[in-house]
Amino acid sequence: VASSPDEPGLLAARTQAFAPVQEHYYEAPPRIERGWRHHLIDVRGRGYLDMVNNVAILGHGEPRIADAVERQLRLLNTNSRFHYGAVVELSEALAARAPAGLDTVLLVNSGSEAVDLALRMVRAATGRADVLALTEAYHGWTVGADAVSTSLGDNPHALATRPDWVHLLDAPNAYRGRHRGPDAGRYLEDALERLEELDSAGVSLAGLIAEPIFGNGGGILLPDGYLAGLASAVRERGGLVVSDEVQVSYGRLGEHFWGFDQQGVVPDVSAVAKAMGNGHPLGAVITTRAIAEAFAVEGSFFSSAGGSPVSCVVGSTVLRVLDQDGLQENARVVGALLADGLRSLARRHPALGAVHGMGLYLGVEVVAGGPDAPDPVAAREICEDLLTEGVIVQPTGDHKNVLKIKPPLTIDAAAVRRFLGALGRVMELREARAAL
Numbered sequence: 001v002a003s004s005p006d007e008p009g010l011l012a013a014r015t016q017a018f019a020p021v022q023e024h025y026y027e028a029p030p031r032i033e034r035g036w037r038h039h040l041i042d043v044r045g046r047g048y049l050d051m052v053n054n055v056a057i058l059g060h061g062e063p064r065i066a067d068a069v070e071r072q073l074r075l076l077n078t079n080s081r082f083h084y085g086a087v088v089e090l091s092e093a094l095a096a097r098a099p100a101g102l103d104t105v106l107l108v109n110s111g112s113e114a115v116d117l118a119l120r121m122v123r124a125a126t127g128r129a130d131v132l133a134l135t136e137a138y139h140g141w142t143v144g145a146d147a148v149s150t151s152l153g154d155n156p157h158a159l160a161t162r163p164d165w166v167h168l169l170d171a172p173n174a175y176r177g178r179h180r181g182p183d184a185g186r187y188l189e190d191a192l193e194r195l196e197e198l199d200s201a202g203v204s205l206a207g208l209i210a211e212p213i214f215g216n217g218g219g220i221l222l223p224d225g226y227l228a229g230l231a232s233a234v235r236e237r238g239g240l241v242v243s244d245e246v247q248v249s250y251g252r253l254g255e256h257f258w259g260f261d262q263q264g265v266v267p268d269v270s271a272v273a274k275a276m277g278n279g280h281p282l283g284a285v286i287t288t289r290a291i292a293e294a295f296a297v298e299g300s301f302f303s304s305a306g307g308s309p310v311s312c313v314v315g316s317t318v319l320r321v322l323d324q325d326g327l328q329e330n331a332r333v334v335g336a337l338l339a340d341g342l343r344s345l346a347r348r349h350p351a352l353g354a355v356h357g358m359g360l361y362l363g364v365e366v367v368a369g370g371p372d373a374p375d376p377v378a379a380r381e382i383c384e385d386l387l388t389e390g391v392i393v394q395p396t397g398d399h400k401n402v403l404k405i406k407p408p409l410t411i412d413a414a415a416v417r418r419f420l421g422a423l424g425r426v427m428e429l430r431e432a433r434a435a436l
């Protein structure tokens with residue numbers, strides 16, 4: 001185990017005390033003590049630009065969240081069995097943001113819980129068990145959410161070990177998959193054929209679960225019309241559509257508040273978390289009254305901390321601050337600046353392939369010659385070099401070769417210039433070293 005320059009021994013102690021399945025990415029990770037907006041500060045007072053934190057959507061150390069938590073914690077923090085105003089305020093605010101018809105909310109503590117509950121709800125509403133999922137997807141760690149997770153970056157055995165109620169469609173990856181660029185429309189044709197095969201095999205789907213943009217896959221947009229076509233084919237068969245909004249919603253895409261808006265689809269059930277609590281454990285399922293009622297027939301639903309008064313004031317404050325500070329618009333404007341800068345770096349440095357995504361949800365491919373040669377070693381080295389530049393970026397994707405770039409929505413043009421300057425220097429140095 002590498003020792004951290006900040007506190008030799010602490011990293012080794014972490015490895016002893018903490019399960020070894022949790023990555024910390026760096027050889028010698030800095031020991032982070034505090035955060036402020038899109039900056040992290042280590043115990044030695046060194047600042048880092050946080051380019052990966054899509055959970056702390058409002059930035060770190062947001063005082064309006066801290067004040068709301070403190071006030072509510074001193075008043076009341078019990079569970080949603082009791083009647084209090086905060087749960088109504090948050091549920092109404094979420095339903096008001098959702099498309100017409102998605103007017104009923106259930107509150108939980110995380111994305112995995114939201115996905116798990118969403119799966120139970122589509123099963124209850126249809127009386128069926130089977131679910132359609134896409135490859136290259138991550139939906140969470142609980143038994144249900146893990147069953148529909150297929151990302152090889154998280155579990156190299158995922159495709160061989162899904163339970164028999166999970167049916168897979170090839171990820172419509174227009175960069176590296178079977179159909180590329182302008183041919184990506186053919187993924188929908190393939191998916192419709194697969195549905196016909198399932199029909200012939202007598203499989204009745206409870207529904208489809210999909211990320212509307214591949215999050216862990218590296219910010220890859222689905223081909224235009226893909227989700228809409230697939231959703232209507234699933235619905236024709238009596239199935240329901242679950243959108244996993246855990247990564248890409250809450251205005252991060254700039255032009256859209258919800259991920260499914262980007263695909264022009266209204267799901268039957270939407271699973272939300274991460275940004276919803278700005279780091280506080282909070283998630284939600286937003287669905288129709290009819291689906292919620294069908295689920296209620298199965299019995300009551302109760303989560304001890306999901307929808308607690310503190311969680312609810314956090315949730316309502318996040319939505320208020322997003323609006324007050326115009327952060328969705330910032331994602332659109334600053335995200336465009338960032339994507340332009342990344343694309344111009346990718347033109348100059350052959351190891352940088354496509355730039356995926358939109359708004360402040362971007363991914364940069366690191367490749368050794370093209371889409372078929374993903375380069376996870378280089379991606380990791382680039383992240384290490386960026387750390388020395390004081391920038392936090394981490395790799396993602398099935399091949400762990402995509403730089404995930406999804407900073408707090410507070411990021412501004414000056415921070416974008418700093419990041420692009422650092423990445424440019426790192427790439428130039430790599431090329432100079434390779435030329436020696």
Ligand code: PMP
Nearest residue numbers: 110111112138139140215246247
């Ligand atoms: N869905 C998606 C798309 C995610 O990216 C994640 C987390 N990375 C989850 C679900 C699970 O969320 P959580 O970690 O809050 O359980």
